[in-house]
Amino acid sequence: MSVELRAVRKNSLGALEDPLFDGLDISAASGAHVGILGAQKSGKSTLLRMICGTEPVDDGLVERTSRVSWPIPLNSFLIQTSSVATNIRFVGRIYGISDNEFPRRIAELGAIADFLNVKLQKCPRFVTARLAFALGVGIDCDLYLFDERIIPPDKDFREHAVKVVERLKEQRGLIVATKIPAEVEAHCDSVYVLENGRASYFPNVATAIEHFKELMKAAQKRKTSEAAGGPDNDDEGGAAEIGDIDLIGAAL
Amino acid sequence: MLKLLKTQFDVVKALALREIQSQQANLAYGYGWVLFDITLSFIGLLILKLVIRAFNVPGLPVITYLVTGLIPWFLFSSAYIAPAAAIKRNQRLLSLPGVTPLDLVLGSSLQLLCTYGLFFLVAATVSSFYEKSSFPHFPLGVILLFLSCWLIGVSFGLVLMVLTRLYAPAGKFVGFFMRFAMITSGVVISIKMFPESIWPYLSWNPMLHVEELIRVYWFPGYASPVANPAYILECVVVLMCAGLLLERYVRRRLPV
Numbered sequence: 001m002s003v004e005l006r007a008v009r010k011n012s013l014g015a016l017e018d019p020l021f022d023g024l025d026i027s028a029a030s031g032a033h034v035g036i037l038g039a040q041k042s043g044k045s046t047l048l049r050m051i052c053g054t055e056p057v058d059d060g061l062v063e064r065t066s067r068v069s070w071p072i073p074l075n076s077f078l079i080q081t082s083s084v085a086t087n088i089r090f091v092g093r094i095y096g097i098s099d100n101e102f103p104r105r106i107a108e109l110g111a112i113a114d115f116l117n118v119k120l121q122k123c124p125r126f127v128t129a130r131l132a133f134a135l136g137v138g139i140d141c142d143l144y145l146f147d148e149r150i151i152p153p154d155k156d157f158r159e160h161a162v163k164v165v166e167r168l169k170e171q172r173g174l175i176v177a178t179k180i181p182a183e184v185e186a187h188c189d190s191v192y193v194l195e196n197g198r199a200s201y202f203p204n205v206a207t208a209i210e211h212f213k214e215l216m217k218a219a220q221k222r223k224t225s226e227a228a229g230g231p232d233n234d235d236e237g238g239a240a241e242i243g244d245i246d247l248i249g250a251a252l
Numbered sequence: 253m254l255k256l257l258k259t260q261f262d263v264v265k266a267l268a269l270r271e272i273q274s275q276q277a278n279l280a281y282g283y284g285w286v287l288f289d290i291t292l293s294f295i296g297l298l299i300l301k302l303v304i305r306a307f308n309v310p311g312l313p314v315i316t317y318l319v320t321g322l323i324p325w326f327l328f329s330s331a332y333i334a335p336a337a338a339i340k341r342n343q344r345l346l347s348l349p350g351v352t353p354l355d356l357v358l359g360s361s362l363q364l365l366c367t368y369g370l371f372f373l374v375a376a377t378v379s380s381f382y383e384k385s386s387f388p389h390f391p392l393g394v395i396l397l398f399l400s401c402w403l404i405g406v407s408f409g410l411v412l413m414v415l416t417r418l419y420a421p422a423g424k425f426v427g428f429f430m431r432f433a434m435i436t437s438g439v440v441i442s443i444k445m446f447p448e449s450i451w452p453y454l455s456w457n458p459m460l461h462v463e464e465l466i467r468v469y470w471f472p473g474y475a476s477p478v479a480n481p482a483y484i485l486e487c488v489v490v491l492m493c494a495g496l497l498l499e500r501y502v503r504r505r506l507p508v
Contacts, residue, residue, distance in 0.1 A: 052349045056503075068349060076344045086273070093266030094348060096259065 002030040002143050002173055003051055003068060008060035010046060019058075020046060022197045028175055030066055030142055035184030035205070036177040037212045038194035039219065044177035045071065047194075048145045051175065071147040071177075072136030075128055080121040084112060084131060087120060095139050110134030111160050126154055133161065137168055144168065146176040150187055181209040263351055267342070267359025272366065290371060294322055297440050309442045312471055313383035319375045320394075320466050321439040324401040327368040328459060329430060331405025334361045335499075336413040336423075354499060361406045365399075372398065386472060393469035397462050403488045404458055410495030414502050438463035443478055451478055458487035 008024040020043040028034045038044045048071040049055035050062060078087050088103040107113040110130035115123045120131075133152050137144060151161045168174070169187070176183055184191050184205060191208035192199040195215055202208030297318055309317060338360030339353050346353065380387055388394045415422040435441065437459040446454060454460055455478040464479035 049347075054347055054349055070347060070349050074347055076347050090266055090270055091348070093269065094263050094351065096262040 002032070002064070002066045003028045003175075004061075004063045005050065005057075006061045006063070008050065008062065009058045010043070010050065010055075011058050019197055024060070024197065024199055026051075026192055026199050028143060028173060031173045033169060033173065033187055033189045034175045035188035035191040035208070036175065036194060036199070037179070037181065037184060037191055037208060038177065039179060039216060042179075042194045043197075044179070044194065045147055048147055048175070048177050052145055066142035067140070069136055069139060069141040069144045071145045073129060073132035073149075073152060074136070074147070075132035078120060078128065078131065081119060083117050083119050084123065084127065085116045087131065088135065091135050091139070097139075106131075106134045106138045109138050109164060111157055126157070129154060130157055137164060141172065143173045143175065146174060146178075148178050148180070149183060150174070150176055181212060185209060259350060260355065263355045264358045264362065267345075267351075267355055268362040268366075271360055271363035287371070290323065290326055290375075293326070294318060297322065309444070309474070311473055312467070313379070313385040315379040316376065316383055316385045316470070317467070318440070319372075319379045320470050321463050323368060323372040323375060324398055324462065324466060325434060325437065325439045325459070327364065327372075327398070328401045328405040328462075329434075330364050330368070331361050331402050332409040332412060334364055334406065335409040336416060339413070353503060354496070357406065357410065357499075361402065361409075365402045368402075369398065386470075388470040389472050390469040394466055397466050397469070397484070400462055400484050400488055401459070404462070404484075404491060407488070407491035407495040410499045411491065414498040417502060433457060433459065436460065438467075442467075443476065454478070455480075455483075458484055 004027040006025055008021055008026075009019055010021040010024075011019045024047075026036070026047075036044060036047065038047075046055055050057055051064075052068045052070050053062070053064065054070065077091070079090075082090075084107065085103040088106045092098070092102045092106075103116060104113070107116045110127075110133060112123075112127050112130050112134070115127050118127075120128060129152050150165055151158060154161075165187070174187065176187060178184065188205055191202045191205050193202065193208055193212050193215065200211070202211065298315065335357040338356045342356045342360075345351050345356065379385075412423065412426055436446075436454050437457055443451065443454065443460060443464060461479050461481075461484050464476035465481060465484070467474045468476050468479055
């Protein structure tokens, strides 16, 4: 087993709200390609952080028996005033890589070799996104975590990224947490669907997507009826809920 | 276990190098500021010592005496502020698996040790040559005491960080207390110049023992009535255990 979460509880930030997760069980074997489908604000990113160990759980057990990446394409640790190479070298050192060729390899992986010695703040915006992707997949891990998308939404980089991910999938496991069913359909062998703070396991991807879509439709119906007929709703509350419906619609 | 230690060593090394690089990259606010801070305090205290000659210890060179007291004190006072500041400044790095708040503290405080160590070496050499005074007769002792200043500072900083998270104004009380502590730590005024009746109370302060012992190991003729190396060791061990345990305890219960 590569990663296992058993009876995990994670409280919401608001003390009076229901817990984000309660009795959550998830496992990913080494080399498995697992999808996690969840609606907006269902705690997907928090779950990925719990899996990689940067977010503590309030109760339960998280067991990691292999090296897990951070949620890709996380880029908050990049220093804008440093060059691309300095950023790569820093992350490399954190993971014990002192190889001089490492910055060049990562830059080639992200197709940003021309910007290697340029300060990140002076680079075009796509460089940060590509660097975050390349660093994530370039550090040797047994299990790679992806937040929302596996392939970055960069047209010029897409073809290259697909090749990199395909190569990665042949040798390593991955977990993608997303609200986009197409992502799990394209890359995963099994799926967990997040509902009411728990995860339901589906060994069949198509069944999981079907279940997720039904959940979304039910949620949309509930929101629509609440927004239209709720006598207690004031204007502000109604507007916020219509916003939620848009987000659910996007997921569908 | 060894693998875990190697991982932490890699992380701390990377963070310390990053701190040093950013200090070198911004000379005006990095080494420049440290140099300015030390020089200003040094000149102020030197004037004080030259004008009010009663503070001088007979037979000891004034400038070297000040250098051997002031720079270790500055290391201590910077090190105790470092833990909270390092975590606040580098909070975004905690999103990388393997990087813990303690690593950020160690990385930042290692950079402080290197900076003040370098200044101490240069300033002590220059002042010793200028005043034609002797070099330390027990250099290893001075190095260990300099390290003790750093360890006491970082450990005290970890305890203080926890106290400040539990009760925010705690930091302000400590700031006031430190101004008083600098006078009674033997940085400028030797313990012998205080009334003998208060020695037992002043000698609770581990920094007084460190400052006095540095002079004992540096100047052959200097003898301290209170300095005790065992007490310094006890304080380092107790403070370090308390700091590490408290940091570990609040890491999950009181996130930054």
